[in-house]
Structures are given as structure tokens and as C-alpha cells.
Amino acid sequence: MTAGRPLHVLVVHNRYRSAQPSGEDRVVDQEAALLAAAGHRVGRFERRSDDIAGMPLLRKAAIPLRVPWNAPVRAELAALLRRERPDIVHIHSTFPLLSPSVVAACADARVPAVATLHNYLMVCPTGTLYRAGRVCTDCVGATPLPAVRHGCYRDSRLATVPLAVNLAANRRRWWSDVARFFCISAAQRDILVGAGMPADRLRVKPNFVPDPVERRRGRGEGLLYLGRLTEEKGVRLLMTAWDELRARGGLGLPLVLAGAGPLHDELVRWASGCDDVRYLGLRTRDECAGLIARAAAVVAPSVWPEAFGLVVAEAMAAGVPVVAAGHGAFVELVEDGVTGLRHPPGDAASLAGCLRRVVADPVRNAALGLAGRRRYERDLAPAVGLERLVAGYEAAIADPVRPGRS
Incomplete structure (x- = not known):
């Protein structure tokens, strides 16, 4: 049992480019700070998309090939998990420098994993359910071939291929090897369950936001x-x-x-x-x-x-x-x-x-x-978010999945 004692949490996340600030990055940082302030030990295993610009040309060219599977990342993370022995791994974004190989690394080290689903990447290669000016569910519950045909990522069929391969090749690994998924709304959960994700592992845990220093007074300026x-x-x-x-x-x-x-x-x-x-x-x-x-x-x-x-x-x-x-x-x-x-x-x-x-x-x-x-x-509010987060961790630790090794 873990109730009442501090947890050791390892956060796994691929940070977005700083030129395009991401709400996901902010959620990750706020959750980590909240856990640390509550006395939990928080470690990080991260990659930064900003680093791509400074990579040698050949390494940069190889990135799309490693979107579906990054073997060096799997080995590095598994070694870290064996050394540190965290109670739980919390996975956020893995695109483009981590890949779903992080799920296999958790299985290698026999550490339970949870994942926050910040978007619809489990059922849509671009994660948005949006194409050509309209809501699109062509890939939901089906193969991601429509995304390739339409070039959904950056209006390019070639650029979309790694994301489609990632979804087709790794969907079952995610669904079978992650102990708990945190959906950030009931609407998101409904779509994912309808697409075949295991309903018993999907928990609704909305994002929290810090209490602002300044609140609205008066009518407002615009x-x-x-x-x-x-x-x-x-x-x-x-x-x-x-x-x-x-x-x-x-x-x-x-x-x-x-x-x-x-x-x-x-x-x-x-x-x-x-x-x-x-x-x-x-x-x-x-x-x-x-x-x-x-x-x-x-x-x-x-x-x-x-x-x-x-x-x-x-x-x-x-x-x-x-x-x-x-x-x-x-x-x-x-x-x-x-x-x-x-x-x-x-x-x-x-x-x-x-x-x-x-x-x-x-x-x-x-x-x-x-x-x-x-x-x-x-x-x-943060107190509500912390309670839900820790409860999800404890449920995953008490009832982990038994993933197959590959």
C-alpha cells in the first residue's frame, strides 16, 4: 500500500518548441511542482523539441524513422528505472524524440506506468480530430490510412506516414501495457472508449490551474x-x-x-x-x-x-x-x-x-x-487536482497490468 506515504514519481515528457508554447508543457510543470510541494519525490526524463534545430543533419533526418520506435530511448529509460526504482512512471507527450518505446522501458524495469492523454493521438495521427476545415473522425476506430491519403500532418503525405505508422504499430501496446490513462474530460473519454480503448483503465482527471494572483475586478477592459x-x-x-x-x-x-x-x-x-x-x-x-x-x-x-x-x-x-x-x-x-x-x-x-x-x-x-x-x-483548483492525481497513482500501483515483453 502507498496511501499516506510520499511517492517517487518519474515524469516522462517531450517538450514542445518554445516558439509555440504548449499547454501540455505547462500542465506537466504545474503537476510536478504540485507533487513536490506536497512532499513527493519527482524525477524527470525529458527531451526538448528545441534541440532538433542544433542536431547534425543525419541525426535530424533520422527523427521521422524513430517516431514509431526509439530503441536507444528504451534502453536509456529502462536503465534509469532500474537504478532509481520509482513507484510510478507518468508519461505525457512522446512525440517526436521519445516514442512509445518508453512504455516498453517501463515493462522492462517492471515499473507501473500511467499516461495523461492531452489530445486524441491514440485514435488520430495528428491528435486533433480536425481536417480541411471540419471535424474528422475517419481514423477513429479504424486504420490511419485516411490520414496518409489526406496528408493531415503539415499537409504532407510523407510527413504523415511516421505518425500513421506510430498509431498503427503501437496502439495495442499503449492499450495493454499502461495501467491507467488520465483523460482530461469526459468528452475525450467517450470518444476513446468508442474507439476501443479499455474503459476500465480510462479515468477522467481534468487539468487543474493555479489560483491566480490577480482576479477580475470591475467590468473588464476588452x-x-x-x-x-x-x-x-x-x-x-x-x-x-x-x-x-x-x-x-x-x-x-x-x-x-x-x-x-x-x-x-x-x-x-x-x-x-x-x-x-x-x-x-x-x-x-x-x-x-x-x-x-x-x-x-x-x-x-x-x-x-x-x-x-x-x-x-x-x-x-x-x-x-x-x-x-x-x-x-x-x-x-x-x-x-x-x-x-x-x-x-x-x-x-x-x-x-x-x-x-x-x-x-x-x-x-x-x-x-x-x-x-x-x-x-x-x-x-490545485488541491482537487493533487487528490485526483495521487489517487490515480495509487490505483495503478495497487493494480498494475502485466505487460508482455518485446
Whole structure:
């Protein structure tokens, strides 16, 4: 039994490029810090995608070949596990420098493993369930050949092949050799169970967010979009909705956008022609927290079914109402008319109407924010996250799988 005693946890994660800040990296760091503060011992086994740029050409060229399986990583991690003997290994992202060989390393060393599923990579080679401007489930519960045919990763069939091979070759290993999976929403779990993942090992454990230093006071200074500048995040949809609002006289508050991504240049051109739009580019975490606390509402118009939505949870923590697309995890996070407003996914006119409504009545706006804060305290605060995390570890340690060796 482990209840009541400190655990030794080894965190396995491939960090994203710093030019494209990732919510996954933030979740990993926050969980590790929370565990350490509670007296648990936390080790790290990590790779950094930033390191790819400095690699010799031949080593860089070999990376796609090792996406499905990286034998040196397996050997290195297995040796570390035998030396350190952690109680549990917590796997996060393995793309592109680690690979699912980390699961085999845990089996080699006979250390139980859990994995947080931050996206849909178990059933979709790109992890987004989104293609060509629409939600796509062609590979869910089937072979990943459609992803190759459509060139879903970087619009390239060749670049998609390693991800498709990874999914086809390793799906069963993940499903049979990992003791527990943490889904970050019930919506995500439903999709994964429907695709054939073992329901008894999938536990819903939403991400937590730290209690912000600064909370919203007053009406707020503008409507805020904070996140990656990509089509699936609803950036183009938001621009269309804002153009509709401007054509009818605007809202009297600016639209503030912060982030980075492939739509940067398009957004800059659009914003330059709007006197009520402020594009701030990439901002630090502290700056982003300040932007949230000063917002009248946070906008999350994703056109793909988000598995969670950190910015939504952060807005709730700061007492700021949310306008979000009505699908994926947002249906669980945002109670329509109580903690924010939901609009039909992909519907620019409905999004515009929600933006108008959320700022039209300051009293109701404040009530939405306070309800969101209460929801945060109940379900998304660090103490709740720690309890769920440790309970998942202890369940995996008490009832580990017996993986086959290969």
C-alpha cells in the first residue's frame, strides 16, 4: 500500500518548441511542482523539441524513422528505472524524440506506468480530430490510412506516414501495457472508449490551474482571445464574428488577441484595418494572467472538439466569464447561462451574438464570472487536482497490468 506515504514519481515528457508554447508543457510543470510541494519525490526524463534545430543533419533526418520506435530511448529509460526504482512512471507527450518505446522501458524495469492523454493521438495521427476545415473522425476506430491519403500532418503525405505508422504499430501496446490513462474530460473519454480503448483503465482527471494572483475586478477592459493562432482554434471564425459586430457599430470594447501560430501574418493584416482590435503577439505567462484578469470575457471559439481548454479554466479561476464553442470539453466546463455562454461550433453569427450578450449587462456579466470562480474552486483548483492525481497513482500501483515483453 502507498496511501499516506510520499511517492517517487518519474515524469516522462517531450517538450514542445518554445516558439509555440504548449499547454501540455505547462500542465506537466504545474503537476510536478504540485507533487513536490506536497512532499513527493519527482524525477524527470525529458527531451526538448528545441534541440532538433542544433542536431547534425543525419541525426535530424533520422527523427521521422524513430517516431514509431526509439530503441536507444528504451534502453536509456529502462536503465534509469532500474537504478532509481520509482513507484510510478507518468508519461505525457512522446512525440517526436521519445516514442512509445518508453512504455516498453517501463515493462522492462517492471515499473507501473500511467499516461495523461492531452489530445486524441491514440485514435488520430495528428491528435486533433480536425481536417480541411471540419471535424474528422475517419481514423477513429479504424486504420490511419485516411490520414496518409489526406496528408493531415503539415499537409504532407510523407510527413504523415511516421505518425500513421506510430498509431498503427503501437496502439495495442499503449492499450495493454499502461495501467491507467488520465483523460482530461469526459468528452475525450467517450470518444476513446468508442474507439476501443479499455474503459476500465480510462479515468477522467481534468487539468487543474493555479489560483491566480490577480482576479477580475470591475467590468473588464476588452474581450480576450488567448491561444495558438490556428484555424482549428477558431481564429478565423472569431475574425468573421468581429467583422459582423463592427458592421453593426461594435461593442464599445476592444478585441484583444495574444498568441502565436501559422495565422500570425493573416491576423496582423486583419487587425491593422480594425481600430477596435489589439494584437499583442506572444506574451509571457505572467502577462497572460494579467490579460485574463482585465478581460470582460475570454473567448474560446474552437472549431475542433477540445479535449480540455486551459484558458477556460484560467478564466474561471480569475472570475471572468467565458464565451465558448458548444462541443468537446467546453460543454463540461462552461455551463451555458451560468458560468458563461456557448455558441454552436463554427457559427460566426451565433458567436457574435454571444459576444454582444456577454458584455451587454454588467451585472449579469459579474454573476457569470462569480459562478465560474465557484466552479473552479470545486473542480479545478490545485488541491482537487493533487487528490485526483495521487489517487490515480495509487490505483495503478495497487493494480498494475502485466505487460508482455518485446
